Amino acid sequence: MLGNEVAADVVRRVAEAELGDALPRRWAHSQGVAVQAAEVGRILGKDAALMVAAGILHDVGYAPRLAVTGFHPLDGARFLRDEHGADERLTRLVANHSFALLEAEERGLREELASEFPLLEEPLLVDALVYCDMTTTPDGGRTTVEDRVVEILGRYGDDSIVGRFIRRAAPEIFGAVGRVEAVLAAQPR
Known part of the structure; x- marks a missing residue:
């Protein structure tokens, strides 16, 4: 069972098995997000391990064998629930x-996502994953949230589903990243 208490190496093996060979760039991004998650863990207390697990697994739904709906947050969450408990x-x-409900709406999947996997009512935890994802490049390096949004728009195009989503979500993404940066800045290292 994968969860808050599971060993990081088990979570990493699951993600690598699905993404490593099939999508090496996505795997590099996921590893970079996990590094950010480990650093952000200092503001999350008992949820630090959960954030690392979410960071390494957040894009697992891109794996070709898991892409049932073609919407990676939903496909990944179903895989984790159904195959790994x-x-x-x-x-x-x-x-x-990263505000997947907005993209789900673009895809006609909002009700399905919201009913099956309701948004956590833990704002710092939700914001922290946005921060980790949206300050990590596709190759796993660090970036600014502004550059990441520009990169996503450039990769997918303004008129694509992802382009429309990211333009709508950008203010929310910037807000989440700003909130996490403020908490990080207020904490002693």
Whole structure:
């Protein structure tokens, strides 16, 4: 069972098995997000391990064998729940990472996502995963949230589903990243 208490190496093996060979760039991004998650863990207390698990697994739904709906947050969360009995908080984080409900709406999947994996009512935890994802490049390096949004728009195009979503979500993404940066700045290292 994958969850808050599971060993990081088990979570990493699951993600690598699905993404490593099939989608090496996506795997590099996921590893970079996990590094950010480990650093952000200092503001999350008992949820630090959960954030690392969510970071490494957030894009697992891109794996070709898992892409049932073609919407990676939903496909990934279902995989974690159904094949691994993952903790509910982990599946809800994966399903809703980086304002996925807005993209689900673009895809006609909002009600399905919201009913199956309701958004966690833990704002700092939700914001922290947005921060980790949206300050990590596709190759796993660090970036600014502004540059990441520009990169996503450039990769997918303004008129694509992802382009429309990211333009709508950008203010929310910037807000989440700003809130996490403020908490990080207020904490002693």
